[in-house]
Amino acid sequence: MKTYFELQFKMFNRNIIAFGLPLLIAYTLIPSVFIIISNYLFSKTEFASYLYIFVALGFISKSSEPKRNDFLKSIYNKMDYFKLRAVENLIYSLPFLIFLAYKGLYLYIIALSILAISMTVFNFNTNLNITIPTPFGKKPFEFTVGFRKTFFIFPMAYFLTYISIEVGNFNLGVFSMVMIGITCMSYYSKIENEYFVWSYNVSSKEFLSEKVKTGLLNFSLLSLPSLMALGIFFFNEIGILLIVLFTCYLYLVTIIFAKYASFPKEMNISQGILIAGSLLFPPILLFIAPFFYSQSIKRLNSLLE
Amino acid sequence: MIKITNLSKFYGKNQVLNAIDLEFEKGKVYGIVGENGAGKTTLFRCISGLETYKGDIQSDFKKLKDHLGLLLTEPFFFSKITGKEYIQLLANARSIEITDMEKGNIFDLPLEQYASTYSTGMKKKLALTAILLQENKVFILDEPFNGVDIQSNLIISRIISKLKDLDKTVIISSHIFSTLAETCDEIFLMKDGEIIRKVKQADFNKLETEMKAFTIGNRIDMLDLK
Numbered sequence: 300m301k302t303y304f305e306l307q308f309k310m311f312n313r314n315i316i317a318f319g320l321p322l323l324i325a326y327t328l329i330p331s332v333f334i335i336i337s338n339y340l341f342s343k344t345e346f347a348s349y350l351y352i353f354v355a356l357g358f359i360s361k362s363s364e365p366k367r368n369d370f371l372k373s374i375y376n377k378m379d380y381f382k383l384r385a386v387e388n389l390i391y392s393l394p395f396l397i398f399l400a401y402k403g404l405y406l407y408i409i410a411l412s413i414l415a416i417s418m419t420v421f422n423f424n425t426n427l428n429i430t431i432p433t434p435f436g437k438k439p440f441e442f443t444v445g446f447r448k449t450f451f452i453f454p455m456a457y458f459l460t461y462i463s464i465e466v467g468n469f470n471l472g473v474f475s476m477v478m479i480g481i482t483c484m485s486y487y488s489k490i491e492n493e494y495f496v497w498s499y500n501v502s503s504k505e506f507l508s509e510k511v512k513t514g515l516l517n518f519s520l521l522s523l524p525s526l527m528a529l530g531i532f533f534f535n536e537i538g539i540l541l542i543v544l545f546t547c548y549l550y551l552v553t554i555i556f557a558k559y560a561s562f563p564k565e566m567n568i569s570q571g572i573l574i575a576g577s578l579l580f581p582p583i584l585l586f587i588a589p590f591f592y593s594q595s596i597k598r599l600n601s602l603l604e
Numbered sequence: 605m606i607k608i609t610n611l612s613k614f615y616g617k618n619q620v621l622n623a624i625d626l627e628f629e630k631g632k633v634y635g636i637v638g639e640n641g642a643g644k645t646t647l648f649r650c651i652s653g654l655e656t657y658k659g660d661i662q663s664d665f666k667k668l669k670d671h672l673g674l675l676l677t678e679p680f681f682f683s684k685i686t687g688k689e690y691i692q693l694l695a696n697a698r699s700i701e702i703t704d705m706e707k708g709n710i711f712d713l714p715l716e717q718y719a720s721t722y723s724t725g726m727k728k729k730l731a732l733t734a735i736l737l738q739e740n741k742v743f744i745l746d747e748p749f750n751g752v753d754i755q756s757n758l759i760i761s762r763i764i765s766k767l768k769d770l771d772k773t774v775i776i777s778s779h780i781f782s783t784l785a786e787t788c789d790e791i792f793l794m795k796d797g798e799i800i801r802k803v804k805q806a807d808f809n810k811l812e813t814e815m816k817a818f819t820i821g822n823r824i825d826m827l828d829l830k
Binding site for chain 2: 437448
């Protein structure tokens with residue numbers, strides 16, 4: 300068992316290093332962020348302790364994956380397996396237990412400890428495999444995958460649009476539009492395997508143009524209900540609405556270009572800084588986007604030309 | 605025809621392919637055999653254009669990759685893409701319109717399910733189905749029989765024969781020599797990044813005997829099993 304935990308610790312450290320963080324900084328940063336978020340949660344809601352236990356259990360549930368536990372069962376005897384899982388679950392819940400102790404919530408400590416140990420008996424898949432219908436199945440993959448992962452955001456955004464009209468708050472309506480925009484942009488954050496770019500029998504320019512067309516069309520479709528409702532009920536603000544829409548388009552295009560500007564690697568820090576910097580003055584995107592475009596063409600040429 | 609001349613590949617200082625000369629003709633099936641790490645997959649990646657290389661690869665096509673169906677040893681799948689959408693994605697990439705996908709579903713795959721939930725064999729069959737529906741002229745199949753059930757193995761062998769009849773070029777790597785012997789016109793033996801032998805159909809049996817003797821040797825005795 301000692302070897303197992305030593306290995307887990309090594310793997311954890313390796314993941315931190317692979318993420319690009321020096322260990323010393325990570326071990327200072329992670330607890331600090333955890334304490335700040337915990338404090339914030341407890342200062343904001345009286346149900347924080349329940350929520351806290353719920354979050355902790357969600358975290359622990361990751362150790363209940365059947366495949367992983369079948370492997371552990373195959374190498375340890377029954378007694379050792381349960382001991383190992385119990386210790387592991389308690390280690391996962393340790394930060395939460397310490398914070399609950401700091402808050403003097405001793406009953407919750409007992410409850411969380413019992414639940415964490417009880418979960419050693421259960422094995423369940425945390426990923427549901429139900430096929431969620433998508434309107435974007437004909438043009439995979441960014442919007443197909445993205446929509447399935449974030450489908451619940453759209454009813455929320457449309458509901459916010461409705462509330463904004465009900466209470467006459469145009470800014471809330473704009474926020475709902477931006478929410479849809481950011482969600483769609485997030486679909487381009489993950490880089491695809493190079494095989495899926497290589498498969499295309501088009502030039503780099505055509506490839507990018509197709510990606511941009513699909514992105515803009517699908518974003519337009521998803522934002523149309525909010526856009527139309529806001530346009531009708533806040534007709535005087537239609538100019539601002541169109542500026543928001545155009546800015547979302549511009550960010551979407553920039554992010555598509557940025558994605559392929561470092562392909563097949565993930566978007567790098569300098570690209571992130573450039574995009575984040577543009578939030579202060581969005582028109583700068585008109586210069587950043589062409590720069591990313593020319594870099595993307597160079598990167599894609601090695602696979603497509 | 606595909607003509608490879610003096611092909612070499614380095615990863616840093618490590619040379620993985622060394623001065624390879626090969627020719628692949630239309631309407632023929634070629635097998636590449638070799639131990640793990642011999643350089644088979646790297647050779648395939650170079651032919652496909654997924655790797656840079658030294659040397660020359662020429663073909664009858666302006667861009668070989670646009671006519672090439674590549675089946676990877678471990679095909680990659682997105683987490684929330686169904687089998688149907690995976691096929692659609694690869695068809696879109698080649699501007700191919702698939703009117704009846706169920707008709708092309710020769711392995712009876714559950715196309716409405718997420719492909720990432722498929723077993724190893726099912727994933728391979730899905731990836732193969734997708735490249736077959738792309739109407740390619742050249743096929744590179746890296747370990748097509750691995751993890752696939754016996755019935756599907758038979759179907760894949762038959763598909764390869766059919767591709768040959770249709771005048772396509774097929775290049776396969778496999779560890780299952782009997783399947784290669786059944787389907788190939790010529791087999792190339794790779795070792796340490798080099799082609800050490802080129803064997804025509806008439807000498808396949810001889811090659812298999814030699815390979816067994818060479819590969820197994822006295823290795824099992826060295827284990828000192830008790």
